[in-house]
Amino acid sequence: MLWLAIHLPQLALDIFPPMPDDGTALQRPRIVVASHGRGERLALVDALAASLGLKPDMKLSAALALVNELTIHRRKPQAEASALTQLAAWALRFTPTVATVPQTLLLEIGGCLRYFGGLDALRAQVEQGVAAQGYALASAVAPTPLAAQWLACHGDGATVTATAELPTALASLPLTVLALEPAPAQTLRQLGIASLGQLLALPRAGLGRRVGKQLPLALDRALGHAADPRDPFIPPDRFERCIDLDWPVETLEVFVKLAARLLEALDAFLSGRGLGVQTLFFRFTHDDHPASGLRVGIGRPTRRAAEWLAVLRERIVHEQLVAPATSVTLVADTLQLLDGRPLTLFGPQGGQGLPELLLARLGARLGQGAVIGVATVPEHRPERAWREAAPGTAAAALPVGPRPGWLLPEPQPLPWRNERPWHGEPLTCLGRAERIESGWWDGGDVARDYYVAQGESGARYWIFHDCRDGGWWLHGCFA
Amino acid sequence: MSRPPDSPHTLQQAIRQGAVWRGDRCPPITARPSGYPALDAQLPGGGWGLGQINELLHRPGQGELALLLPALRRVAEEGRPILLVAPPWIPYAPAWAQAGIPLAQLVWIRATAADALWALEQALAEPDCGAVLGWAGPRLDDRHARRLQLAARRGGGLGLLLRHGAPESVASPFPLRLAVAAQGDGWRVRLLKRRGPPLSEPLYLTQPDSSFRPRPESPLPCHAGLLEFDATPRRRAA
Numbered sequence: 001m002l003w004l005a006i007h008l009p010q011l012a013l014d015i016f017p018p019m020p021d022d023g024t025a026l027q028r029p030r031i032v033v034a035s036h037g038r039g040e041r042l043a044l045v046d047a048l049a050a051s052l053g054l055k056p057d058m059k060l061s062a063a064l065a066l067v068n069e070l071t072i073h074r075r076k077p078q079a080e081a082s083a084l085t086q087l088a089a090w091a092l093r094f095t096p097t098v099a100t101v102p103q104t105l106l107l108e109i110g111g112c113l114r115y116f117g118g119l120d121a122l123r124a125q126v127e128q129g130v131a132a133q134g135y136a137l138a139s140a141v142a143p144t145p146l147a148a149q150w151l152a153c154h155g156d157g158a159t160v161t162a163t164a165e166l167p168t169a170l171a172s173l174p175l176t177v178l179a180l181e182p183a184p185a186q187t188l189r190q191l192g193i194a195s196l197g198q199l200l201a202l203p204r205a206g207l208g209r210r211v212g213k214q215l216p217l218a219l220d221r222a223l224g225h226a227a228d229p230r231d232p233f234i235p236p237d238r239f240e241r242c243i244d245l246d247w248p249v250e251t252l253e254v255f256v257k258l259a260a261r262l263l264e265a266l267d268a269f270l271s272g273r274g275l276g277v278q279t280l281f282f283r284f285t286h287d288d289h290p291a292s293g294l295r296v297g298i299g300r301p302t303r304r305a306a307e308w309l310a311v312l313r314e315r316i317v318h319e320q321l322v323a324p325a326t327s328v329t330l331v332a333d334t335l336q337l338l339d340g341r342p343l344t345l346f347g348p349q350g351g352q353g354l355p356e357l358l359l360a361r362l363g364a365r366l367g368q369g370a371v372i373g374v375a376t377v378p379e380h381r382p383e384r385a386w387r388e389a390a391p392g393t394a395a396a397a398l399p400v401g402p403r404p405g406w407l408l409p410e411p412q413p414l415p416w417r418n419e420r421p422w423h424g425e426p427l428t429c430l431g432r433a434e435r436i437e438s439g440w441w442d443g444g445d446v447a448r449d450y451y452v453a454q455g456e457s458g459a460r461y462w463i464f465h466d467c468r469d470g471g472w473w474l475h476g477c478f479a
Numbered sequence: 480m481s482r483p484p485d486s487p488h489t490l491q492q493a494i495r496q497g498a499v500w501r502g503d504r505c506p507p508i509t510a511r512p513s514g515y516p517a518l519d520a521q522l523p524g525g526g527w528g529l530g531q532i533n534e535l536l537h538r539p540g541q542g543e544l545a546l547l548l549p550a551l552r553r554v555a556e557e558g559r560p561i562l563l564v565a566p567p568w569i570p571y572a573p574a575w576a577q578a579g580i581p582l583a584q585l586v587w588i589r590a591t592a593a594d595a596l597w598a599l600e601q602a603l604a605e606p607d608c609g610a611v612l613g614w615a616g617p618r619l620d621d622r623h624a625r626r627l628q629l630a631a632r633r634g635g636g637l638g639l640l641l642r643h644g645a646p647e648s649v650a651s652p653f654p655l656r657l658a659v660a661a662q663g664d665g666w667r668v669r670l671l672k673r674r675g676p677p678l679s680e681p682l683y684l685t686q687p688d689s690s691f692r693p694r695p696e697s698p699l700p701c702h703a704g705l706l707e708f709d710a711t712p713r714r715r716a717a
Contacts, residue, residue, distance in 0.1 A: 355560065355607040362588060362598055370589045374572040375582055386572035391560075394583040397576035405544045405575065406568035458661025459540035476571060479544035 002110040002141060002161065004123060005148035006091075008084070008103050009155065010136040012044045015079045017243055017261065029067055033060050034075040043075050071246075082241065086265055087130065089235040092272030094126060099145065099230040104152060106145045106230065119159070133268060134261075142166065145230055146222040150177040150196075163224040170222065171197030178218070184211035238333040239269050239277075248287070248324035252316040255282075255328060259312055262330040263305035276301030276338040280308065284325035292322050297368075298360040299391075301336040307357055314365035359391055380438040381446055382407065382475060401434045402452055404462040404476030411473035414463060421463055421472040427453035433465070452478065505675035511637055514549020515684050522655070523674045526550070530635040532603075532628050532653040536642050536671070539567060541661035543641060545686065546668075548578050551610055554637060555584040559609025562602045564588045565595035566614055567643075584609070592616075596623055603630040603638050610637040617644040625652050647671055 008014065012032045029049035033040045040060040052067050064070065084100050091098045094116070097108035109122060116122035123139060130137045140151030141159045147166055151158040154177050160169045173196040175188060187210055193199055199207075200223075204216040220226035241262055249255050259282065270276060278301045282294040296315050298308070363371040372388045375395035379385045385398060386407070414421040421427045433449035447467040454460050462476035493499050500506045508531075510524030519525045527533050527550055537543040551561055561584055563570055570587055590598050599613040611634075613627075619642070631638035640653065647658060656672035665685035670678045 355605050358601060358605045358608070359586065362601060366588070366590050366594055366598065372587050372589070373582060373585055374570055374575070374587055376572045376576055382571075382573075386569070389582075391586045392583050394581065395572065395576065398573045400573060400577075403571055403574035403577055405571060405578070406539070406566070407571035407574075408568055455540075457538065457541070458663075459538060460542065460661070461540060476574075477540040477568065478542065479540060 001108060002113070002119075002143055003145045003148040004107040004109045004126065005140050005142070005145070005152035006087075006105040006107070006126065006130055007138045007140075007149070007152035007155065008087075008105075008130075008135050009138060010044065010046070011080050011083065011103050012075055013046055013073070014135045015076065015083050016073045017245075017258070028069050028071045029054065030071040030073065031063065032073045032075050073246075076244075079242070079244075083135075085233075085236065086239075086241065086269055087133070087135070088233045089272050090129065090133070090268035091126070092233070092235060094122065096232070097230075098233040100233055101149060104149050106149060108145075109141075119161075129268075133264070142169070144222055144224045145228055146218060147224075150222065153177040153179075166223050167197075167200060171195065171200065175199065178215075180211075180215070184215060187211050235269070235273060237335065238331070239266055239335070240329060240331045240333075241265050242327055242329040244327045245325070248326050249284075249328065250321065250324045252319060252321060255321070255325070256309070256313060256316065258328050259330070260305065260309055262328065263308045263312075266308075266330060266332060267303050267305040270303040270335065274338050275335045276303045277332045277335055279332075279334065281331045281333075283329040283331060284321065285327045285329075286323040287326055289323040294319065296364065299356045299363075301338060303338070307360075310357065311360045311364045314361045317365050380436050381444065382436070382450075383411075384439075384444070401450075402462075402478075404460075405479040406477040408475055408477070411464070411475045414472040414474050416472060421453065423455065423461060423463075423474055425455040425457060425459075427455050427461060427463060429453050429463075430460075435467075436464075437467075448473075450475070503676050505673070508674070511550050511553065513546075514553075515546075517682055517684055518668060521670060521673075521678055521682060527637055527639070528655055529637055530632050531655065532624075532631050532638045532640050534640045534642060534651060534653040534656045536645050536647060536656070536658040538660070539643055541659065542666060542686075543659050545578075546659060546666055546684070547612075547639060548580070550637065552579050554609035555580050557609060558584070559607070559636075560584050560586055561610045562586045562588060562608055562612065564599045564602055564611060564613045565590045565592070566612070596627070600626055600630040602634075603627060603636065604633045606634050606636070608634060608636045610639065613638075613640045615640055615642050615645075617642070617646065619645070619651070621652065628652055628654075 013030060027048065029052055030046045031042050031049050031054060032044040034043040042054060042056050042058045042060065042063055044056060045054045049067070049070070054063050054066060084105070088098050088100050088105055091105055091107055095107050095109055095112050099106040107126065113119055113122060116125060119141065123141065127137060127139055138152050138155035139157060140148050141161065142148035142151055143160065143163045143166065147160065147170060150170065150173055151160070154173050158169055160166060175185065175194060175196065188199070200219060204219070208216045217226060221228040243258050243262065249258065266277070279295060279297045282296070283291055284293065285291045294315070296308070296312055298311050302308070359371050371391060373391040373393050375387055375389040375393045376398050377385050377387050378398060382403070389395070414423055416422065418426060429451035431452055433451055435449050437447040439445050448464040449467060450462060450464045452460060453463045460478035461474055462478065463472060463474050465472055490499070494501070505523035508524035509529045510522065510526035511529060512519050512526040513522065535543055554561055561580065563586065565588065570585065572582055575585060576582055588598050588602070595613070599611065602608050602611045627640070654672070654674050658669045658671055660667050662683060665683060667681050667683055669681040
């Protein structure tokens with residue numbers, strides 16, 4: 001067993017999208033505050049705030065006294081948990097065994113080192129992936145999950161591969177990595193213990209009597225002396241992610257940028273499990289308006305953010321936000337298995353089958369009914385012998401006489417001039433008539449004699465003589 | 480003015496390698512045979528050019544589609560889609576199936592005039608579209624036309640633009656321009672513009688098959704599975 005721990009020290013801050021950098025506004029220090037008794041205290045500060053003297057656990061009023069231009073976020077434990085869940089789902093692409101503890105992901109990587117080309121390559125890939133999603137991280141590798149978690153929390157990127165090296169590696173860590181309750185921490189401080197090495201040197205039985213049974217057990221687990229079973233992470237069956245905005249989104253162009261971030265997260269969430277989605281729903285909340293939504297569909301399940309974004313861009317061309325949005329949520333609740341499908345949209349060779357993405361883009365902009373296929377229907381009445389169908393629907397040819405390539409939506413009456421039907425020019429019927437008499441049972445009774453007619457210009461038309469009322473009608477055009 | 484001694488030799492070489500295109504012959508371009516040998520002989524590359532717009536001036540109903548059918552059939556046989564962007568009427572499924580085009584490959588895009596140009600550009604730029612047929616009226620903005628031509632070059636597929644009522648005298652940026660009119664059982668095709676020497680005589684083409692002509696002698700069977708309640712369609716003399 002070998003565990004890779006990914007510690008996210010800035011998680012509380014990273015879940016908030018950074019201010020759009022438009023170059024004009026000065027970047028302001030960002031802090032996260034949490035309620036603490038009656039007042040509010042700083043939970044986390046960014047690098048800029050730290051350089052100005054702000055520290056975690058400082059009172060908000062004290063911080064404002066030091067720096068008056070601050071971007072203040074309220075801490076959102078729920079959003080932190082969902083971000084961690086989403087990262088864990090993403091991490092499933094590396095290993096089937098992923099566990100989460102607050103602020104830390106634990107990946108069991110002993111079994112997949114070979115596949116990813118060794119420990120260093122795998123670790124670099126995981127770190128790059130987490131960083132690309134916008135999280136600051138510290139990682140560590142150790143044979144036990146707890147040791148890996150502590151080493152990552154300390155943040156010097158240690159790599160320990162043998163259980164025998166653990167006591168030495170852990171010895172220098174400060175006690176803060178243990179995240180102890182205030183009472184045991186106080187006890188240990190009074191005993192003059194500041195590092196894990198000192199703690200490990202103490203007899204376990206006496207330590208258990210003084211600070212509770214949990215600590216000696218944790219030490220044994222960290223050193224690999226006691227079993228440390230972990231519940232593997234099971235990803236949820238739907239994806240929902242929200243971006244809360246401190247500045248309302250007014251235009252859909254800005255929304256597309258946020259959507260790109262959400263779609264990247266969706267891609268990460270789905271790719272660990274070989275899933276795709278076919279419809280997405282964006283929900284907007286507004287300050288003074290009920291929530292609104294935007295549904296986007298694509299012809300075939302996919303998870304690629306770039307493809308979704310291309311369809312989304314066309315979808316929003318004719319849309320407008322009803323009011324400035326204060327939060328954007330992406331919901332995907334029907335996840336579909338992509339396994340066994342070719343991963344390229346256009347088939348293995350390329351150029352085969354329908355260009356799904358193009359059709360999805362066209363459909364998104366022109367409306368769903370605008371991109372269609374046609375199919376034949378075994379029926380004698382010409383206007384009912386075809387139907388609209390989904391693109392790609394196969395249909396057999398009908399055993400019928402000549403049919404025109406273009407059919408008029410409605411038959412058009414033809415005037416009768418000089419003993420001949422007239423359509424801009426006199427028409428001459430070629431060949432014999434095709435009698436179509438059908439439909440008495442469903443109210444669409446027709447009795448028509450169809451002719452191929454040619455004008456003097458050489459144009460060929462499909463016209464019929466209605467046997468019921470004796471009129472002449474144009475019904476199609478042989479293009 | 481001094482000239483390098485080997486320059487004529489280099490020019491000869493350049494001509495042989497095809498780096499210099501001489502106006503009295505057609506340049507080698509990739510093309511898809513039209514299915515009419517007489518037409519292919521005159522078209523640059525031996526067929527409808529790929530990665531460009533082929534412009535056909537026509538009057539609807541004069542068999543312009545039948546002229547394109549052999550090439551479209553081949554596109555469909557390769558399993559590539561055929562996109563009809565804003566055709567003037569309903570593409571009648573029985574007729575297209577009769578003409579040998581698998582309906583699964585046929586995509587009909589309905590759009591208003593403004594959206595049709597956008598859709599046409601998107602479709603032309605897509606490398607996986609086998610053939611894209613667009614319809615444009617007499618007025619086509621030069622800027623739009625150039626955009627279409629550039630999109631077709633990006634996509635590299637077969638781009639066909641059918642224009643009704645466009646005057647022959649107005650120039651267009653498309654490299655191939657044909658005027659098609661019905662003539663007897665076939666067509667009279669005039670090449671208004673091509674990459675290569677101009678062709679003054681019109682071409683007379685005849686239909687290789689009779690798929691669109693009336694076939695009164697062909698039987699009209701009433702298949703058992705088709706419609707059991709209906710009488711066999713009767714025919715009578717015109």
